[in-house]
Each structure stands twice: as C-alpha cells, then as structure tokens.
Amino acid sequence: MKSSHELAVQVHNLTKRFGRVLAVDHVNFEVKKGEVFGFLGPNGAGKTTTVRMLTGVIRADEGSALILGHEAGSLAAKQITGVVPEMANGYPDLSGWNNLMLMAELYGVAGKEARERSTSLLQQLGLVARKDDLVKTYSKGMKQRLILCMALVSDPQLLFLDEPTSGLDVQSARLIKDLLQSLNAQGKTIFLTTHDMDEANQLCQTVAIINRGKIVAIDAPEKLRLATSSMHSVEVSFDNMVSPEVLAKLPGVNAVRRLGDKHRLYTADPGDLVVSLVNHSCSNGLRIVSLNILAPSLEDAFVALTERESR
C-alpha cells in the first residue's frame, strides 16, 4: 500500500447516479505520482462521469476523491490540475492566443510567464503560425492541440485527458502522444481516458478497466494482457476460401474471427492448434499461405474482461 504523499489520485467508493441509472458504482482506485494511468472502458461504462467527478465538474453522490491531497472539485485541487475534457472546444470566436491568455488569467498565471509558456506550447504543438486566427477556422486536430495547450498553460502537476486523440489525424495524434510522453518524463502525472488500446499500451504504466460503472481490472498493461491466457490466437491464411464454421470445429478453438483474407483462431493451446491446422490443410488439399502465433493483445484482454462482466 502506497502512502498518501506518493499518490496523485485516491478514489474511495465514488458513486454517481443519474435518475435510476447507476453510472459509477462505488469505484475505488489509486494513481501514483508520476505515472500515466489509463482509464479504459466501452461507451457508457462511466469513464467520463468519473473524470468529471475528479475534475469537479459534477458532484459525486457518494464516496470521496483526493487530488494530490486536496478534495476533488476544490479550488486547490483545480489549481494544480490541467483538464482536456471529452469533445471540448476552445472559444471559437476568440483566437488561439486569446484562449490561452484567458486560461492563464483563470489559473492566475502572471502575464510574462503566461506569454512565454504559451509561445513555447504553441511551438511544440505546431500552432504558432495560426495563433492569431479565430479558433473557428482551426481543423479538428488543431482545436484538440489547442485544448491541450490550454490545459498546460498553468504548468499543472496532474493532467486529466478524456479521449484526447479520438478521431484525430495521425500527425495530430502522434504530436499529442509525443508531448504526453515528454510531460511524463518530466514527472507529471497523467490520467488518460482512451478507447485506443495501442495508445494505452504505449503510454500507460497502469490501466484500469471500467464496465457498467464498476472497475473490473487494474494492473500493468502487460500483466493484464498475459493474464488472458485463453486469448492466445493463431492467425492463418489458406490459398482457398475456408469457412469459419469449419475452423471453429477444430479441437481447442474457442472462437474464430475473419480478418480480410485471414482467420484468427482463439485458443488456450496454440501449439496443438497449429498441428490441427496443418492436418486440416493436408486432408482437404489446402495450402497454408501464412501462419502466425499471437499472444493476447491488450484489446483482447479488454474485450474478455468487459464481456465477462457483461454476461
């Protein structure tokens, strides 16, 4: 158990209801200082509601949360956090620069410091040439990069990001991911909500999976991945069409997914399955074009954990 001064976020029995819907159900977790904490879950699982309670936008019905030792939602907690809300925008009728200056004023950042930090952030995120243009003329990627600049202008110790790269072009997503890695290397704590398993795998030291308002797993991405042993898979491609129903009848196959001209067969014992596939191809006059054994991905772990809970 970590002592409280090593923790950036401590959540205890956090609960939120919307009418009769229990959106977040007595959630408990901790985020260590200096780590990137991934918060994953399907749509409607309670991710955004949890983030909104932690950032003080909505109040919890039960439970408590501490942000770097301060009560979530208090002025002191908000002062030391930066937030990129889901689907948020900068003010479209203000320039990018004026949006940053407004945030600096709202966080009490002194003028010279605000201007220097804003210029540096705009340079890092490739927006400096457009800083005086109205935000309504920005592309989606530029708006999202600006929102990240706005979250960082106060130099926060803890950053909450709700789906920061969702729907962005590759360049914008990569710029944001690179900046997050660099911020984490400087010691900042990052709380990241994402749907992107590759992003979580690349960035996060710890991942929590929430489903139907309850935490179903918290661990390092690698440990979560390897814990899903029944989700080993064999990806195979034949020179002729083979029906997935036929492959599903092979011994040891738990599930089959068709992926373009390939099939992915899920199994607990990939070695035996390879033998079965070779025998099947010989006896049916098929030639194996490619065959790969795959360890379970974080996405596989996510699907397995959320489906298990949903049953």
Added chain:
Amino acid sequence: MAYGQITLQQARRALAIARKDIRIYYSKGPVVIFGVLFPVFLFLSFTIGRHLAVDFMIPGLVGMILFFTATAISPIVAPWEAQARTLERLMSCPVRIETIILGDILASFVFGLCVSLVPIILGLALGITVSNPLIFAAAIIVAALCFASLGNVFSIPPTNLPATVNMIASVVKFPVVFISGIFIPLGELPGWGQAVAYISPLTYFTDIARNSIQGQGHLPVGIDLLALLTFTAFFLLVAMKLHQRTMPRRI
C-alpha cells in the same frame, strides 16, 4: 489561502470571464437584435404620432434600453457555452460557479451601461436637463446590475438552446415593460395597476428617471433606490444559488 485573498482572486477571475464575454457576445446577432434594435423599435411604435414631450419620452426610452440591453447577454451565455462545448472546460478551471455567474452578469451590466448612454446623450442634445446627475447615475448603475442579474435568472433552467432561454426571457420582459410606467406614468395608473407596477424593478428606475429629468416622480428617490438594491440582492442570490444546482446538468 486566507478568505480575503480567495475572494480577491475570484473577483479577478470574474473580470477575466466578463472580458471574455464582452469579446464574444457583444456582436452576437440575438444580443444586438433583442438588446438594442428591439427596444428602440418597440418604443418608437408606441410614441410616434402621439406628440409626447421629449422630457417624458427620454426617461422611458432610457429605461427600455437599459432593461433590454442589460438582460440581453447574461441569459444566453451559459446555454451558448454548453452548446459550443466550452462550458465544461470553464467549470474545470479554479473558479467557483458564483464567479462564472458574476462574470456573465458583469458583461451584461457593462453592455447595459454603455448602450444606455446613447438615449441620454440624445436627450441632452434635444435639450433635456438632469436635475440630480449623481442620483441619476447611481440609479443607472444599480438598475443595470439589477437587470443583468435578472437576465441571469432567466438562464437557470438547464436548457442548452439560447432560443429557449430568449423565449423564457421574453415571457417575463414584455409584461415587465408594460407595467412599469414607461408608457403611462405611475400616477395615472389605477390602484390595481400601481400595485402590479410595484413588483417590477423597472418601475423604480423609471420613477427615478422621471424624477431626475421631468422633476416629478411618484415615489421618494430613496425608496426607489432601496427597492432597486433589494431586487438586485434577491436576483443575485437566486442566480448564484440555483445555477449551483443546474449548471452541472448542462454538461
């Protein structure tokens, strides 16, 4: 941090929010239409052809314009920001909901003050005299704050459609104008009419304006000012308390 320091810090942040609102909302179509053009045309439609004296028309025109302009911005900011998806970012900043509300009210207050100077300057150019400029100025300031706070009360229902808020505001604003002694002086209203007029804050401002410009008010100026201050305190309190409950529901 000491309570006084926090209050000062929040006051500075309310000013930043007001500056943001001034930059964004002063040129918005509904603000210009409902806040400036509409009261002018409404007033003209009631006065043209009636051969009214300038010193009777100007207090009414100032009251109308001040009322409509000061209630033009504060109702639409919250729904507009929720719709534009900027409100959640603002609410996650280290500002209280009261600070956000105060900033929105201040922007509306300044708008009301500035635009109401136009009919006053027009009146002075047409030869009216203001018998007690200090009291008249104080009344304009208190009334602008009062009407801006009332405007903010209109946006308490957590709808994110500015048009819906404008509709709610119109339902209240038009009856308030008709019962406030703008078109018919208070003294000429029947007893029941006067009783209804006293529930409108605009009545007290119009009365001070008539007192300052025509030299004849219906109530003592001190009572008018006290009534305006009481309405202001009430609207501010209601806006701050109820937005605490409804603002998170806009997200």
